Amino acid sequence: MATTVQTDAADLKANSSDAVIRVEEVHKYYDLGEQKVHALRGVSVSISRGEFVAIMGASGSGKSTFMNILGCLDKPTQGHYILDGTDVSELTKRDLAAIRNRRIGFVFQGFNLLSRTTALENVELPTMYSRVNRQERERRAKDSLELVGLGNRLDHFPSQLSGGQQQRVAIARALVNQPSILLADEPTGNLDSRTSVEIMQIFQELNDKGLTIVLVTHEHDIAQYAKRNIIFRDGKIRRDELVQNRPVASEMLKTLPTLED
Numbered sequence: 001m002a003t004t005v006q007t008d009a010a011d012l013k014a015n016s017s018d019a020v021i022r023v024e025e026v027h028k029y030y031d032l033g034e035q036k037v038h039a040l041r042g043v044s045v046s047i048s049r050g051e052f053v054a055i056m057g058a059s060g061s062g063k064s065t066f067m068n069i070l071g072c073l074d075k076p077t078q079g080h081y082i083l084d085g086t087d088v089s090e091l092t093k094r095d096l097a098a099i100r101n102r103r104i105g106f107v108f109q110g111f112n113l114l115s116r117t118t119a120l121e122n123v124e125l126p127t128m129y130s131r132v133n134r135q136e137r138e139r140r141a142k143d144s145l146e147l148v149g150l151g152n153r154l155d156h157f158p159s160q161l162s163g164g165q166q167q168r169v170a171i172a173r174a175l176v177n178q179p180s181i182l183l184a185d186e187p188t189g190n191l192d193s194r195t196s197v198e199i200m201q202i203f204q205e206l207n208d209k210g211l212t213i214v215l216v217t218h219e220h221d222i223a224q225y226a227k228r229n230i231i232f233r234d235g236k237i238r239r240d241e242l243v244q245n246r247p248v249a250s251e252m253l254k255t256l257p258t259l260e261d
């Protein structure tokens with residue numbers, strides 16, 4: 001870690017007992033037969049409950065590899081990942097899947113909605129594995145859609161929704177099982193700039209309600225809506241800093257032109 005520039009954010013969070021995410025000296029190698037790619041090279045970081053972190057860094061710097069580990073989609077080759085007090089580095093694939101389903105909500109660049117399925121049904125999908133009845137599952141899905149401002153679009157199919165609305169359905173789906181953390185990999189990558197700020201408004205509102213959010217973005221403007229920025233370079237954390245003068249997305253939207261203008 002000698003090459004890592006540590007600033008106040010890292011110092012503040014390093015010993016936090018309320019860490020929902022604790023990553024300790026994580027390395028990740030991709031084994032391509034003859035060739036090994038050393039994608040993460042000793043990453044250590046803590047993220048507390050209620051934080052809102054933007055991960056940045058050049059293409060190939062290890063952001064997605066890091067997110068896949070946080071999301072229990074992949075395991076470190078070396079080092080530890082402690083999620084909500086459980087060391088998940090040692091778990092079997094089956095146990096990882098169970099943790100993923102219960103504790104983690106994912107949002108991707110491409111929305112990944114089922115096209116022949118309504119907004120409500122899309123959001124209900126992740127509840128199928130939980131032991132609650134149909135009515136309760138539907139109620140949770142509705143609540144989740146209302147939370148992202150889509151209570152009036154329950155029966156719309158993805159093709160009948162704008163890109164921003166589709167991403168909001170994906171956010172509602174990610175939230176429906178009440179996860180400990182929301183992970184988003186380039187969630188505004190396919191959206192125009194105003195719609196991107198609308199998505200950041202939703203993230204800020206959810207974070208204000210206590211949700212822990214980690215998102216990847218390559219856009220500096222988008223990263224400013226988070227509370228903390230972590231910058232990767234060559235598989236390591238290069239910088240870790242608190243955002244100064246964070247913009248409020250709902251205020252920013254008042255200054256941005258709408259599509260009709």
Ligand code: ADP
Nearest residue numbers: 030037039057058059060061062063064065066
């Ligand atoms: P980023 O998301 O910052 O663009 P990635 O985490 O996707 O970076 O990639 C980090 C490094 O690991 C890159 O050199 C990339 O080519 C390599 N890599 C990523 N995924 C795989 C994989 N599944 N197999 C082999 N190499 C991979």
Ligand code: MG
Nearest residue numbers: 060063064065
């Ligand atoms: Mg990536």
